[in-house]
Amino acid sequence: MTPESLKSWLRGGLLTLGTLQAFVSGWQYLFPVSFYNDFPTVRLDPPYNEHLVTDVGGLGLALAAMLFIAAWTRDTTVALTAVTGYLIYAGTHFLFHVTHFGNFSLTEAVGVGTGLGLEVALALLLLYTGRLLHRAERPQRDSLKR
Template identity: 70%
Template sequence: MNSTAKRLRAGLLALAALQTLVSVWQYVFPRSFYDDFPTVRLDPPYNEHLLSDVGGLGLALTAMLFYAARVMDRRVVVSALTGYVVYAGTHFLFHVRHFDHFSVRDAVGVGTGLGLEWVLALTLLYVAWRHHRTS
């Protein structure tokens, strides 16, 4: 591996480490993140910052999925689907733990829709893994 590739890998690992730290804190301890991360609690009750950040992350994931569909490279497809499986799984798990104020109809609708989305992503990841393994 040449020196440029080594520096690129080091930079990617640094970004991944920083993002992991913040993301785990946000996902596992959301109240602590809200209360303790500098400036977050200063945002207004309707949190445009939070929603636009989540929307931006969704758009980034969308771009990865479109790119994977375009190039159909094994590594790109598996990488994009792995990211989507993590997103869809954590989104589904959040909602199935927070149905207290939902009607039964809404809980079934949301739970089913998000569950199917996660199962589809897992299925596509399995198909991609099998397809590229036999190719």
């Protein structure tokens, strides 16, 4: 794969993660009661707390902005930073849910585990792609420093 095609894949993945994050986080921030009542399986979590839901929504919007900026700049260092932050968030979110399926039906548990697992997998793939691209660009960066 050429560096330009790697950049295209990385940009597409960053835009996908950013869009998903912006959708869910915007819903959390702008309509926290609706998110709590209507997002699948959230009603199975502890009691509603508007402050917590809107704070998480705001943090998610910040993360989405970082992913969009990384896609826009096409800078591998920015992309690696944004994806690493997203991976930490997605990984800890996935870990929480897969260890708290007590109130979930089998279908709900599989749905949540699969959806959150796909986010982690996509972030890992983007991290790998960004790292390949970063290595491919190293000779060019080194020659510019001279």
